[in-house]
Amino acid sequence: MSVKDLLKLHGKPIREVYFDHENSGWVPPEIVEAMLPYFNIKGYGHPSITHKPGWEAYEVVYETKELVAKTLNAENYEQIVFTHSGTEANNLAILGTVFANKHGKGKIVVSAIEHLSVIFPAEWTRKNLGFKVVRIPVDEEGFVDPDILAAYIDKDTILVSIQMVNHEIGTIQPIKELVKVVKDINPNTIFHTDAADAYGKIPIDVKEINVDLLTISSHKILGPKGVGALYVGPKVKLESIIHGQLSTEKLWPGVENVPAIAGFKKAVELTFTSFEKNISKIRKLRDKLLKGIINNIPDVLVNGPLGDKRSPDNVNTSFLYVEGEAVTVELSLRGMYVSSGSACTSRILEPSHVLLAIGRKHEEAHGSILFKITRYHTDEDIEYALEQLTEAIGRLREISALKPYK
Amino acid sequence: MSTRIPLPYTPKVLELFKNPKNVGSLSDASIVAKAGSPACGDMIRLYLKVSKKNNEDYIEKITFESYGCAANIAAASILTEMVKGKKMSEAWKITWKQIADELGGLPPIKFHCSILAVGALKRAIRAYYTKQGKHPPWLPKSLSLEEKQTMEEEELIEKLYSKYLKYNTKTG
Numbered sequence: 001m002s003v004k005d006l007l008k009l010h011g012k013p014i015r016e017v018y019f020d021h022e023n024s025g026w027v028p029p030e031i032v033e034a035m036l037p038y039f040n041i042k043g044y045g046h047p048s049i050t051h052k053p054g055w056e057a058y059e060v061v062y063e064t065k066e067l068v069a070k071t072l073n074a075e076n077y078e079q080i081v082f083t084h085s086g087t088e089a090n091n092l093a094i095l096g097t098v099f100a101n102k103h104g105k106g107k108i109v110v111s112a113i114e115h116l117s118v119i120f121p122a123e124w125t126r127k128n129l130g131f132k133v134v135r136i137p138v139d140e141e142g143f144v145d146p147d148i149l150a151a152y153i154d155k156d157t158i159l160v161s162i163q164m165v166n167h168e169i170g171t172i173q174p175i176k177e178l179v180k181v182v183k184d185i186n187p188n189t190i191f192h193t194d195a196a197d198a199y200g201k202i203p204i205d206v207k208e209i210n211v212d213l214l215t216i217s218s219h220k221i222l223g224p225k226g227v228g229a230l231y232v233g234p235k236v237k238l239e240s241i242i243h244g245q246l247s248t249e250k251l252w253p254g255v256e257n258v259p260a261i262a263g264f265k266k267a268v269e270l271t272f273t274s275f276e277k278n279i280s281k282i283r284k285l286r287d288k289l290l291k292g293i294i295n296n297i298p299d300v301l302v303n304g305p306l307g308d309k310r311s312p313d314n315v316n317t318s319f320l321y322v323e324g325e326a327v328t329v330e331l332s333l334r335g336m337y338v339s340s341g342s343a344c345t346s347r348i349l350e351p352s353h354v355l356l357a358i359g360r361k362h363e364e365a366h367g368s369i370l371f372k373i374t375r376y377h378t379d380e381d382i383e384y385a386l387e388q389l390t391e392a393i394g395r396l397r398e399i400s401a402l403k404p405y406k
Numbered sequence: 407m408s409t410r411i412p413l414p415y416t417p418k419v420l421e422l423f424k425n426p427k428n429v430g431s432l433s434d435a436s437i438v439a440k441a442g443s444p445a446c447g448d449m450i451r452l453y454l455k456v457s458k459k460n461n462e463d464y465i466e467k468i469t470f471e472s473y474g475c476a477a478n479i480a481a482a483s484i485l486t487e488m489v490k491g492k493k494m495s496e497a498w499k500i501t502w503k504q505i506a507d508e509l510g511g512l513p514p515i516k517f518h519c520s521i522l523a524v525g526a527l528k529r530a531i532r533a534y535y536t537k538q539g540k541h542p543p544w545l546p547k548s549l550s551l552e553e554k555q556t557m558e559e560e561e562l563i564e565k566l567y568s569k570y571l572k573y574n575t576k577t578g
Contacts, residue, residue: 329475401449
């Protein structure tokens with residue numbers, strides 16, 4: 001099976017629009033440019049070694065931490081721990097808290113729609129360490145009910161992990177309120193929030209929301225892959241979960257990915273320059289795409305909330321009577337790149353756990369398509385997307401074995 | 407979103423996905439059969455027009471409709487091409503492996519697509535003779551591998567769904 005032949009047959013579409021920033025994406029040239037010197041011009045050394053290329057590497061690592069800390073309103077750069085992905089940061093938050101817990105037992109509360117890099121480590125502690133893990137339900141828009149959350153918090157609850165913005169359906173959780181609910185009952189409970197999809201999309205102030213641990217990820221803000229970070233608040237004790245020679249990082253051994261960190265720094269700078277202006281542009285494009293889909297295509301469900309409670313970059317709709325994987329391939333042939341929560345795009349037979357948790361039926365989840373808008377998208381991109389999407393769904397519905405298009 | 411296209415398809419799959427053959431319903435179908443379900447995210451419906459020639463049953467025409475992934479559409483398409491004009495007894499012998507091979511191979515996670523296509527065909531053939539009240543000697547009484555696995559997939563999704571509901575409300 002040759003991928004080369006597949007790509008040859010696929011060909012390069014006349015126009016290409018990329019919307020799959022949920023899974024990863026292209027990196028703007030100015031960010032790539034910021035990375036390049038760190039491969040072989042400067043800072044190519046190990047950031048904890050005492051020579052010039054090492055100090056140069058240390059400098060960019062340090063500056064990036066300072067910058068990230070500032071954008072989160074954290075106390076200082078030492079509260080930012082670099083990992084090599086958002087998944088690793090989430091694992092560090094969950095397992096690091098558990099390993100630091102002296103009692104070796106307790107309860108972890110997560111929402112039913114968390115990223116799998118939160119759910120799986122939590123489940124791991126249940127299976128291997130006997131921790132109690134509660135997955136609390138969400139409503140049909142993905143919101144956690146504060147009263148239900150409160151019902152599961154007690155003296156044994158060592159950790160709560162609830163996402164700030166859901167990665168699939170864009171629900172903006174009222175984290176500040178949820179933290180208060182938890183801390184009012186048990187001030188010692190650690191509150192972690194996975195903010196990988198919130199960072200750069202909504203303002204975050206770790207002091208104001210009083211969160212203990214917070215995850216962010218470089219490639220979610222158009223930075224390169226290979227950098228994640230965990231904000232670790234002042235009262236938190238974390239145990240390292242991987243072991244090896246320490247670098248500048250006590251909690252994450254291994255050499256820092258310095259060129260990627262330099263790229264991440266540039267991505268943060270660009271994201272937070274004209275933040276309000278960019279976000280309002282993205283939100284307008286989001287609404288244009290969403291309205292266009294609803295107006296142009298029949299039998300569509302919108303997954304997640306509407307308006308200000310939805311992340312400004314997120315569009316997720318289910319196209320009934322078609323299967324999402326086929327839609328991703330059909331759109332790819334038309335130069336439009338998206339992803340789906342269909343079972344066929346996962347390695348198991350089940351569709352997205354997020355869509356099932358908000359009450360979508362299997363066949364509704366199978367037809368879901370996720371788009372993420374960035375500041376680089378244009379009105380013309382959205383118009384092209386709507387045109388191609390309408391044709392693509394139309395063609396697949398014609399083939400479909402499901403009513404009423406049979 | 408847990409959205410990973412597992413493995414690249416072969417050019418043949420992509421080609422048939424782009425230009426599937428024998429799509430749609432047949433107004434003069436002798437028998438219609440389906441395999442899979444909306445919940446599986448995988449469903450194939452086959453329309454067969456059966457005719458007699460020299461006292462043998464032939465598949466004169468065959469078309470399909472598919473609700474499923476690109477591999478599902480390609481598998482159904484190639485199946486219709488492979489059995490069109492064939493004797494029913496010969497069409498019965500086709501296996502999911504032949505379909506997968508004809509497509510130039512399928513990623514293992516997509517094997518069930520060719521199983522489903524063949525499952526639908528075998529169901530159609532069986533249903534045709536049940537409807538006729540006949541049982542040709544070459545048609546085995548017990549279910550074929552593809553019919554069994556198709557049934558299992560349809561049942562599995564029900565199990566997974568109830569398991570999911572249970573899991574999500576479980577505490578501990």
